[in-house]
Amino acid sequence: MDPADYRIGIICALSVEMAAVHAMLDEEYPKQTQTDRDHNDYTFGRIGVHDVVIACLPAGIMGIAPAATVAKDMCRSFPIAFGLMVGVGGGVWSKKTDVRLGDVVVGGPEGPYGGVVQWDSGKAEKGGMFVRTGAMHKPPPVLLNAVQGLRAQHWKIKRGERKLDSFLCGLFADKPDMGETFGFQGVENDILVEADYEHGGGHTCDQCDATRIVDRTPMPTDPTAPRIHYGVIASGSQVVKHGITRDKIIESLGGAICFEMEAAGLDDFPCLVVRGICDYADSHKNKRWQPYAAVTAAAFAKELLGLVNKLERAKPERPDHPKHFIVPRRNPNHVAREDVSREMTKFLKRQSIGQVRISVCGLGGMGKTQIALDFAHKSRNNYHVFWVHTSTANNFLADFASIGRAVGVVGDHTQAPEACAAVQRWLDSEESGNWRMILDNLDDMSDDLGKVLATALPRHRGLIFITSRNEHIVGRIVSEGFCVRLNEMSISEAKQAFQKLSGISDTNRESDATNQLLEQLGYLPLAVAQAAAYIRRQRISTGSNSKHRKAI
Known part of the structure; x- marks a missing residue:
């Protein structure tokens, strides 16, 4: 095996979670090499047709930042196309979502959330309102498609007859010792109490008041066959183990069915985040159900991967492979926008399997084209x-034909429809290698241009970067989660751009006048650039007389 073979990464937080995933491997492989900067400890193996690499957070360390570090290090050593976060979490029971211990929760898009929301991240706004800013993006399409396919299959199959059920039965039959620890813990030990009833102490609820137990409908089918729930997962940097706090957070989110x-x-x-439910995120939580919850989540992950086609081995391009670069010159004085x-x-x-489309939207003068030029020039080496x-259908057709002639798939006299089709086929084929395309000034998709784009754009590979004044295109050809909406520059960005373009240093004498001028210009990139160019040509300062200030 080679590091390039590992396209799927699985991350766990606890050793019991990693043990459960390890138990689901169809074959274990020897250790592989990893980069010097990668400090993870890995397990390698095969699940179905997929070669997977598994990593766990360091012993005794949990939380958002350590998980980010493990994922970053994994991507340093392996060409990960997508991953799974597999482990345990606290369930949120309601009459609508009858979550029980040992069930599996799968994070998926719902309402404003992509599947996971950071419940303790946000900002205070006017009137004391707390606005959350920690929502994750949606899982990659390849996994969402697999989830949809699996849900459809499960509708047709009885619980207990699914593949994940057979994975669990097979594991406990082959490894009876593991079954004692990782097996179902009994309905009598699945206890949900009222939110305001605090745990009295001890490792179990034997001494808790039985009259405070929530009366729930008995499970209608085999309780040892875990149910699968799909919805929003609440993630945070703090452990939630208080019933009233749990319910307040859920209410503020508008609904979630799991904490982690x-x-x-x-x-x-x-x-994709997959969690087996081991407690109810209240003071009565304990570790009894962790092993079983971990193994049900791992069994679901294994069944899900069975619906994903085998990924191609990562193929690094030869360093001497010629790169085509058909891009206008960029502005050497461009100042990068930090937020963008x-x-x-x-x-x-987040680029994984298939094609990614990104858009930058904003009013005229916001600097969309300059941002695209900077992106294009930074991409040219790879x-x-x-x-x-x-801007028009004719412009698009002419530039597409130029691409075709440059790469050798279109002749000088090829008609526009044939030229577009040839370029599209080449871009969608492995022969084209890695590429990025900028569609500049896509402001109107009506009439001829919309029809041309619908048939001519490649669909399966590469990255397409779109600039537009029209946000309505976002929902038509770019996913909502891949759009940057431009606002005016920050004060520091506008000042840096102005000084760079005008040649004026930030002296005390000029600083106040510069700040006043930038405020009058609304911190708009185009206006700042034009004012700076005028000042440089006229060789004046920002504090010049009113005649020049009116001209600016």
């Missing part, structure tokens, strides 16, 4: 990069 402490750290790691850079980095780290003007 690591998934919010994996926003840059394209993954952060969002772009997140999007690029990718083919193609620039396509999309």
Whole structure:
């Protein structure tokens, strides 16, 4: 085996979780090499047709930041296409969602959330309102499609007859010693008490008041066959073990069915979160159900991977492979927008299987094209990069034909429809290698341009970066989670850009005048650039007389 073979990463937080995933391997492989900066300890093996690498958080360390570090190190050593976070969590029971201990919760898109929300991350706004800002992006499409397929299968199969049930039965039959610890813990030990009733002490609820136990409908079928629930998972940096607090958090979120402490750290790691329920996130929680909950989650993960096609081995391009670069010159004085850079980095780290489309939307003068140019030039060493003007259908067709001639798939006299089809086939084929395409000024998709784009754009590979004044295109050809909406520059960014373009240093004498001018310009990138260019040409200062200030 080679590191390039490992395209799927599984992350666990606890040793009992890693043991459960390890037990689900169809075959275990020897240790592989990893980079010097990667400090994870890995288990390697095969689940079905997939070669997987498994990592666990360091002993005694839990939480969002350690999970992010483990994922980052894993991606340093292996070309991970997507991952799974598999382990245990605290369930949230309600009459609507009858979650029991040992059941499995799968994080998935619901309402404003992509599957996981960081319940303790946000900002205080006017009027004392707390607005959450820690929602994770959706799991990658390949996993959401597999989840949908598995849900459809489970509708047709009785509980107890699913593959995950056979995985559990097979494990306990083959390893009876493991079955004693990881087996079902009995309905009599699945106790949910009223939210305001505190645990009296001890490792069990034997001394708790039985009259405070919530009366729930007995399980209608085999209680040892875990049920699967799909919904929002609440992740945070604190352990939730208080019934009233749990319910208040759930109410503020508008609904969630599980609590845990690591998934919010994996926003840059394209993954699906799978949790077996080991407690009810109240003061009565204990570790009795952890092993069984861990193994039910692992069994679900194994069944889910059975619906994912085998991934191709990562193929690094030869360093001498020629790169096509058809892009206009960039502005050497461009000042990077920190907020945009952060969002772009997140999007690029989430690129997994298939094609990724990113958009930057904003009013004219916000700097969309300059951001795209900067992105294109930074990509030129590792990718083919193609620039396509999309203000009209004719511009698009002309630039696509130019791409076709540059890469050798289109002749000088090839008609537009044939040229577009040839370029599309080449871009969607392995022959094209790694590429990125910028569609600049895609402001209107009506009439001819919309029809051309619907048939000519590649669909299966590469990255397409779109600039547009029209946010309505986001829902049509770009997923909502992959759009950066531009606002005016920050004060520091506007000042840095102005000084760089005007050649004026930040002296005490000029600083106040510069700040006043930038405020008048609304911190708009185009306005800042034009004012700076005028000042440089006229060789004046920002504190010049009113005649020049009116001209600016």
